[in-house]
Structures are given as C-alpha cells and as structure tokens.
Amino acid sequence: MYKGKARAYTNIALIKYWGKENETLILPMNNSLSLTLDAFYTETSVTFSEEYTQDRFFLDDKQQSEAATKKISAFLDLVRAKANCPFFAQVNSRNFVPTAAGLASSASGLAALAGACNAALDLQLSQTELSRLARRGSGSACRSIFGGFVEWHTGDDDTSYATPIASEGWEKELSMLFILINDKAKDVSSRDGMRRTVETSSYYSGWLESTPHDLKKLKQAIREKDFQLLGETTEANALKMHATTMAATPPFTYWSPESLRAMDCVRSLRQKGLACYFTMDAGPNVKVLCQRKDEEAILTQLKKDFHPEQLIVAHAGQGLVDLPM
Numbered sequence: 001m002y003k004g005k006a007r008a009y010t011n012i013a014l015i016k017y018w019g020k021e022n023e024t025l026i027l028p029m030n031n032s033l034s035l036t037l038d039a040f041y042t043e044t045s046v047t048f049s050e051e052y053t054q055d056r057f058f059l060d061d062k063q064q065s066e067a068a069t070k071k072i073s074a075f076l077d078l079v080r081a082k083a084n085c086p087f088f089a090q091v092n093s094r095n096f097v098p099t100a101a102g103l104a105s106s107a108s109g110l111a112a113l114a115g116a117c118n119a120a121l122d123l124q125l126s127q128t129e130l131s132r133l134a135r136r137g138s139g140s141a142c143r144s145i146f147g148g149f150v151e152w153h154t155g156d157d158d159t160s161y162a163t164p165i166a167s168e169g170w171e172k173e174l175s176m177l178f179i180l181i182n183d184k185a186k187d188v189s190s191r192d193g194m195r196r197t198v199e200t201s202s203y204y205s206g207w208l209e210s211t212p213h214d215l216k217k218l219k220q221a222i223r224e225k226d227f228q229l230l231g232e233t234t235e236a237n238a239l240k241m242h243a244t245t246m247a248a249t250p251p252f253t254y255w256s257p258e259s260l261r262a263m264d265c266v267r268s269l270r271q272k273g274l275a276c277y278f279t280m281d282a283g284p285n286v287k288v289l290c291q292r293k294d295e296e297a298i299l300t301q302l303k304k305d306f307h308p309e310q311l312i313v314a315h316a317g318q319g320l321v322d323l324p325m
C-alpha cells in the first residue's frame with residue numbers, strides 16, 4: 001500500500017490559455033500567464049494498493065461518476081506507467097472553496113493529485129516534471145505547481161510546462177476580489193468551450209495573433225511593477241478571449257446579466273479613480289484585480305452593489321505543498 005497527500009492552490013490566468021494544439025497531450029496553442037492565489041485550494045490524498053480491483057475517486061467524500069473517475073484513471077495510468085506500478089488507486093480530493101460558488105477549479109485538483117502521486121510512489125519528480133505531469137490532467141493545473149506569477153509555455157510533451165516569473169515579490173502588493181455570480185445556466189466546460197472555439201470561431205485567429213503581444217506587455221508590467229499596464233492588459237485579454245466564444249458555431253458566452261453588471265461596476269470604480277480591472281474565465285464569476293492598498297476602498301464600493309457573501313478576497317499564494325498522510 002502506497003499513500004501520498006498534497007495541497008495545491010487555484011490560479012487565475014491574466015493571459016488566458018484558450019485552445020489546445022493537441023487534445024491528448026493537452027498542449028496549448030499559446031503561452032499563458034497566471035497568478036496563484038491563497039484563498040482556494042484542493043487537498044488530495046491517493047492510495048495505491050494491490051487489494052484494489054478498480055480506481056475510485058471521491059470528491060468531498062462523495063464517490064464521483066464513472067466519467068469523472070475515468071478522467072482520473074487516465075491520469076493515474078500515466079503515473080503507473082512512470083512508476084512501473086500495477087496497482088489500482090483510491091483518490092480523495094477535498095476542495096477548500098466557498099461551497100456552491102462554482103469555483104472548484106480543476107487546476108488545483110489535478111496539481112494536488114500530481115503531488116500526491118509523486119509522494120505516494122516516491123517518484124522524486126522535479127517541479128518541472130510535476131508541472132509536465134499535472135498538465136496531462138488539466139492544462140491550467142501545470143501552473144499551480146508554482147506560487148506567484150507563472151507562465152505556461154507552448155511546446156511538445158517534453159517542453160510544455162510552467163515556470164515561475166521573477167517579480168521581486170510584487171504579487172504580494174496585489175489583491176484579487178471574486179464577485180460570485182450565482183448563475184443557474186449550465187456552463188459550457190472550459191474543455192468543451194475551447195474546443196468549439198478553436199474549431200469554429202471566426203475570431204480565433206485574431207485571438208491567437210494578439211496573445212503574444214499581450215503576454216509581452218504583461219511581463220513588462222511585472223518587470224516595471226506597473227499596475228495600470230498589468231490591469232489594462234489583463235482586462236483586454238479576457239475580453240478578447242470571451243469575444244471568440246460569441247463568434248463560435250453555435251455561439252455561446254459565459255457572461256450572464258449579473259456578470260455584465262459586475263464588469264460595469266468595475267469600470268465605474270475606475271472612472272472614480274480607483275484602479276481596478278476585471279477578468280473572467282469559463283463561468284459567470286467576475287474577478288477584480290486591484291492593489292492591496294486600495295482593497296478596502298474597492299470592497300466598500302462593491303458592497304453597495306453586491307451582497308457581502310458574494311465577495312471573496314484573495315491574495316498571491318504559494319505553489320504545491322506536500323502534506324503528511
């Protein structure tokens with residue numbers, strides 16, 4: 001019996017990963033850049049045992065569907081091949097995110113699973129090898145191996161992994177405020193959404209052409225600790241990513257009326273002189289990037305338009321953490 005446990009934190013992309021060049025190997029069309037946060041994380045333990053007759057996957061103590069277990073099994077097969085281990089496994093993941101907020105990201109889950117498997121089978125993987133492995137579970141998971149600002153590079157199965165970006169700790173001066181939009185509509189998963197967009201969106205080529213330029217500006221903003229450039233580039237990049245979905249066939253959007261209202265609130269706060277910018281992913285929630293020094297003032301304003309329980313504050317977080325069983 002081999003056991004391991006790890007914790008990984010959610011990351012939010014400032015330059016989005018939105019499209020795969022290779023679905024099986026989960027290779028991205030473009031480089032992305034994210035900020036690992038401290039507010040949301042997943043703790044995953046894994047046990048490989050010769051006594052198990054199948055893989056089983058529990059999330060928050062609930063056994064998961066066959067489809068979800070199949071996805072985990074495919075990842076475990078990679079690990080078993082690497083470790084030359086024939087045993088089935090039981091995976092227990094616990095998401096430390098606000099319940100029913102639609103925030104449980106596959107990024108922290110799969111990164112934590114990579115770490116737990118590494119510990120259980122004593123694979124002694126480097127952070128780069130862990131990032132490469134986590135990528136095979138979910139693209140954005142490869143970024144959660146590291147804390148702070150992280151870049152995920154395009155490439156082949158060997159060369160596509162994430163690396164931390166030197167920032168002299170500037171990320172500690174930033175805040176990310178989550179505006180939770182409880183939206184009934186069933187979201188298109190990020191995996192399905194990006195596939196449909198790559199295959200059918202007439203705006204996709206424009207997106208691909210513009211992301212390297214956005215990435216360059218974002219890295220300049222980190223180098224120069226220029227919050228306005230960071231914010232403007234982040235917001236514009238998110239809007240371009242979401243524009244591609246509206247030009248897909250059939251068209252779709254992750255935005256709900258409440259999302260639009262939240263985006264408007266951010267713009268009007270900016271007009272009042274409070275530096276804040278939004279980003280959005282494959283769901284209706286709106287994430288507001290600001291400087292820690294303005295966090296209170298912005299929260300006070302947002303509380304005029306949203307219920308306090310819709311607002312969650314996050315700061316820069318750390319990379320993968322091994323945990324004692």
Ligand SMILES: O=C(O)C[C@@](O)(CF)CCOP(=O)(O)OP(=O)(O)O
Binds near residue numbers: 015032141190281283
């Ligand atoms: O995080 C970003 O860069 C942007 C997104 O969050 C925008 F929605 C996509 C994340 O996609 P993910 O869940 O990693 O997909 P997978 O590789 O199909 O598992």
